[in-house]
Amino acid sequence: MIDAQTLPLPDFPKVRYSAWQLDALSPSQATYETPQFLTDESGIEVSGLTTTYLALSADLQAQGVRLTSLMAAQKQWPELVADLMHRVIPATADRLTAQNAVQYNTGIFLYIPAHVVVPDVLHLVLNQLALTGDDLVARLLIYVGAHAKVSLLQQLNTIGDQKTKASVVIELIAAADAQVNYANLDQFGPQTTAYINRQAQINDRATVDCANVAFSDGQVLTELRSHANGEGATTHVCVSALTYQKQTQGFVTAVQNVGRHSVGHIFQRGVILNKSTLVFNGIGRIIKGAKGADAQQESRVLMLSRRARGDANPLLLIDENDVTAGHAASVGRVDEQQLYYLMSRGLSQTVARRLVIRGFLGDVLAALPTPSARQRVIAEIERKLQDEQ
């Protein structure tokens, strides 16, 4: 048995979160009746302990694709789940991860066998039920087999308005030559204090492209880590975050180049409103022996309020000579020239400013796999900017 409390808290430089009490969780037992977000999409929706929606084509089922709640998967395929779990994130990595490993009671399991090409976007929706004061403690486990190809849209939402916490650990394994598009839309509610740990293991010649949209309303710690272990493993990690009111969002976005000729690119964009705080820590690490590896990162933060706080800290740790690496970071204000251009066509300053801000986040918008996901993000940007006035 792991004793989580003896392990250190994860390191989120420049984020003060000790008062958030993320290391004291009481897993919620709440259940739910109906789906809230999915209607006719391929995918699964899990609310609290209940699977409220599940749709997977007969064809994919016949090819061996497995999509269920994590608890159901553990009953049906115990060896498989046990074999895959903790491969990417060790149970004892830090206190919050360990605690999740000990206490999780819900989640999602997706297994895509080798050579399966999934034609539709698969939706993986996990909803926290903030109906009592108890917390969400969940895991997602995703395996994409060799040469398989899939586009995933993963969502985190809150139903209810009680003050709670959420701990979500997500492991993604991309086997050799797999191609994965992984987009996530994090939208926990204002009363939710969350810890999200999302990590991918990328094997030989596999590609994992991530679009991480962090639009939760409350306090959030997000760790995004890609392990480019295989030869020629490639990952592009796009992060788009919007903070408003008094919330704080802290990120550690890391790519570890282990494989020769592996490629890890981090691209982060953040918009900070009101009295909120946003901290981007970007880490590119190249391990000795990862010859020909490429580690790049760019973090840009737009500060829209004098009372806001923003940080973009790039870090490159390189133990190999034969590599390429670079970083750029900036904290700035709205581009006056863009604003002028839009206003010169008759758009009011308010509308022009919104479009410029949306444009700033635009690269990530473009990476979302469905029009409805893009619309949702655009609506969220509008809503949070409304609040600014």
Next chain:
Amino acid sequence: MTTLRIENLHVAVSGKEILKGVNLTVKTGEMHAIMGPNGTGKSTLSQTIMGHPAYEITAGHIYLDAQDLSDLPVDARARAGLFLAMQYPSEIQGVTNAEFMRAAINARRPEDQQMGIMAFIEQLDEKREFLGMTEEMADRYLNAGFSGGEKKRNEILQMMMIQPKIAILDEIDSGLDIDALKVVSRGVNHMRSKDFGTLMITHYQRLLDYIVPDYVHVMMGGKIVKTGDAALAQKLEAEGYAGLRDELGLDIVLTDEDADQYVEVAHD
């Protein structure tokens, strides 16, 4: 009829005086061209009319009919009927061309008379085809990844969609090959009517072969030093600006230094 009237306009950028008393009147139904060497303040004039915040009016006035423009912010000037086709249009990701143009059109209309999506697309298709632009451009992000020529066409497309009263075209010929120049000129000529006036700014006479102006003004040293008809442009092409300067007995040093560089400095 709408009249843009510029009276004794003095403009400074970062404390340096660029325009030193410009007088000019442009009415709807008229095509004006301003020519002049580099660094003489042509772009400064266009940006000042539109209301770019980096350009400070130190003396004089700009009127659109009875309205003094110094009272109006950029967006209100646009809604009052002004349009500026820019030399360097901004690129904005995440906002499609179509969405942007419809927003610009609807910004001019009352709440209960907004242009619907179908009517908009119909108009857009017609004008887009007229300018030889592809269908997919509507869904592309505003100027993002557009070539120089595509950006210029897009400026003209916006002008055709918005239907301003007075359009200022700031070096729309720069960076265009001859085919693109013809297309862009076709767009401007198509707009020619008694309800539309234009002020074209150019270095070269070539543009004026395709869009024949009613008036040609020559700007040097921050002032308009000579006004004539289309023949003046031909003469300039033959004799150069130095020839005209000497003929007028002006004491101006011609330089390739562009006044706009001061704006760039101010932005840094």
